[in-house]
Amino acid sequence: MLESERISLSSQVTRCYSDNRRARYQSHLYISSYKGMMKERFETTLANQHLHWKGVKLIEGDYIEAAKAAEQEMKGPDGGQLIDVLQPRKGAKPALFRDEADATPQAEAEPEPAEDLKSIVYLSAESPNTLDRLEPNTSYIIGGLVDRNREKGLCHRRARERGIRTAKLPIGEYLEMASRRVLATNHVVEIMLKWLETGDWGKAFLEVIPKRKGGKLRGSAEEGDTTGADLDDSRLEDEEDDDEHSEEDQTTTENKNGNKGALESDEMQVDTDAVANAPAPAT
Template sequence: MQGESAVDPNPPAAPGDASEVTAESNPPLSKKQQKKLAKAAWLAEKKKDRRAAEKERKKERKRVQAERRAAGELDEDEETAERERRSKRQKTDVGPKKPFNARVVVDLAFDEMMSENEVKSLTAQLAYTYSANRKSSAPFASLLFTSLDGRTKERMDGQGNAAYLRWNGAEWWEEGYERLWEGETGHSEVQPVNAEEAEIAGASGEKVKGEESGQPGAEANTKSGRRKEPSRAKKDTVVYLTADTDEELTELKEGETYILGGIVDRNRYKNLCFNKSKEQNIRSARLPIGTYLAEMPTRKVLTVNQTFEILLNWVETRDWKQSLYAVIPKRKFNTVGRRRGGKNIDETTNDDGEEGQEEGENEDGEEDGEVEVRVLDLAELEQDGEQ
């Protein structure tokens, strides 16, 4: 009829209807998935609240303690505890460091081979590894993490606002460790460091690789303001540590690079790191556990950070037996351990025998549920150290 406008029965979708198109193209989540996502969001929010509350409690405790100290109200036990804390802080954070001019690389190229819990365990071990080097009086001059990708990177990015990018003296590569020698014929060993820059592993003011760009790949800045070049090494100075090789490590040498396999695999992948070293034609060696701890009845399975701490202890003492005894958990010397699922807990191993972890526990024997809290606490310590 004249005077009436024709109405299109199928008008085009408005811009605001794009979400409906997207929703149709993506299959709906199941109830189980929705509950899982909702629980994860709730836990993340609750964790933030817990951290904020704990920070406030710590500040209040410090304020009250300072007031009591000023008023002379501390009893003898409290004064003794304070002196011990100050002494421990001075021992770990103060004093000249004597760096060992070698490099340790953690190869993180196994992300797709691990479960979610194993990735969680691994990221905790990386934090302990960095912390051990930072506190050591004889730190390794270079600490490099390679092939950072996938869930490992996502988890590291999500902890403490990507606190790992602020780890002093640590390099993070998305590329593999092959970059150490690729395209370089004249480059040598670990770049020497002087006494001032030696504090990379501890209290120096170095800017960390990735801090400026927010991503792994940017090179580190030193305290002196010089731009630090990416690590390089001759291929014949690189050693992959794996328990599956016949060659035993007798000593650590300055100028060499030692690779640790960054994987928690419950012994699913046999000879993984050993085969990788053979394919790339680089040397392999194992820790001399069998030589110095022949009485240990269980399998020689260690976490990434435990392996690293053994290397650190050797640098300080030049004594393998002392270094191994200081780090290997005492329960590994027991013939009968706690049992889970009908197996001795020490029967869970990973590929290279130097880095592993029992199901459901972190390296200190605590439940996995506590691992994330401890990693976050470390991130807070790093942030406090920068202030």
């Protein structure tokens, strides 16, 4: 990645922490593959302020290792409470479903993941699956590849190679967009946090997606397009308004709830892991 892209990534990761700290229902966040240039920037330019972050785990392992660590935490005494929106519902369709009407010739059905990987979902625009809702005790991986679209589809291929389930956010099912649907990593995290608060994807999208993208709510999910979001692997795009304030948001304010969460970075390839599961109410 270019130096400017590494700076952008650091800013987005910082905003993810800040948004989660202020959310009504905080999720478990892990920053995986925490090494290389990302680690150097946090420890030098950003003056180790991340050491004061509450509710965040930074580990050198990859996103699978982070997801497994998060799973153990969520099952433990500090796992948080299962909020109402995550409770199972009778007659509900699968949390992750394949929309056959939107299927393309290259969108092959994904193989069944190994038992120890079933609780991991990699968010990707290329996925043939769409999220209907978030599930408790599930790790959602946000691929924050800062490459300005040079490696389209890379995150999806990496997930498939490792036998990880994939899915896309249902933006096309709820919104009509006036511009491309590329979202910054922190926007994806914030959308998930808003869904935990409201249980409504439409409201979550409208509250988070920048107004300059011109998104408007469809008449209803049934009347609208049922395709998922074209997130371009949730790549980071230039977000002047986010980057302007992101380093200011890297404060030492404590997260009194104490819940923890996850993101992943790699020196040349970045996967920002957002584990949004079984959160307890923020206090």
